[in-house]
Amino acid sequence: MKTRLLPFPLAAFLTLSAPAFSEGIQLTIEGVRNNRGNVLVLVFDNAKDYETLNYWNAVGYAEISAQTGIVRHNFSALNEGPYAVFLFHDENGDEDLNTRGNHLLEGVGGSGAPNREDDPNFSQASVLPGKVTVGVHYDK
Template sequence: MPLNSRTLLIAASLAVAGVPALAGGSAAGGASLAVTISGIKSSKGVIRLAVCPPAAGFPECKGHMVKAADLAIDKGKAHAVFSGLAPGSYAISVFHDANGNGRLDTFAGIPREGYGFSANPGFKPRAPRFDEAKIDLDGDAATEIRMRYIL
C-alpha cells in the first residue's frame, strides 16, 4: 500500500477512534493493558489511540476497535490503561493530533504529525500488517509505543 493511502487509512480510522476516553473496563474481569506512548515532540494537541482485534482490518479497524481514547500529553509521554480485555491478540495505532483537527495531516502522502504502532515495527513504505504490530495478551501487560516523526 503506498504511503499516501496508508496515512489516509490510519487517519480515518483514528479520527473515528477519537472519541473521548473510552479507556476503561468494558467487561467484568479481563486483562488490563497499560500503554505508554513516548517520544512525543510537542505538548500541543492530543494522542489518538485505537486498540484493534485481529479481524478489524488493522490499521484501519473500520469502526471495529475494541478500545479507543484521546490522551493528554505530559512531558513527551501519554499514558492509558485499558481494562476488561479478553485474552487474545491486539494491535494498536496511534497518532499525534497536534492541531486537534481529528486527522493525521500529511504533505505529499508523508505524515506531518507523529504516528506509531504497537510492537514498534520498523519503517516500511506501507502500513504494518496486524502480525507485525500485534501484542499477545494472556493477562495484565504493559507496552510502550515510540512515536515516529518524518517531517
C-alpha cells in the same frame, strides 16, 4: 472440617498452569514531541479492521492529552488478545492524521514496530495484554 493438601507435584503444576491475572493493556507511549493536542489511540482485535484503520470496529479507543515525552493509558477491559495498537499525535485537534503528500505532519506509532518508522501488519503488531510500549514517529 479437614483440610486436604495436594501432593507437591500436582500443586506446583496447578499453580504454574493457572492463568495469570491480567489488567488489560498498560500502554506507554514514548517520544511525544510537544504538549499540543491529543494522542488518539485505536486498539484492534482483527487484521482487516487494523489494516484499514476502521475505527468504528476498534475494541479500544482513547484520546489522551499530549505531554512531551511519555504518555500512559490503561485499557483495563482488554484482557483477551491478541491486539494491535495504532496511534497518532493529533497536534491540531482535528481528529485527522494530517499529511502533505507522503510527508507526515503529525506523529504516528504502532505496536510491534521494530523501528518507529515501520508500519507493521496485524501479525507483526499483535500484542497480548500486559505492558505495551509504542514509540511515536514524526517525519522531519
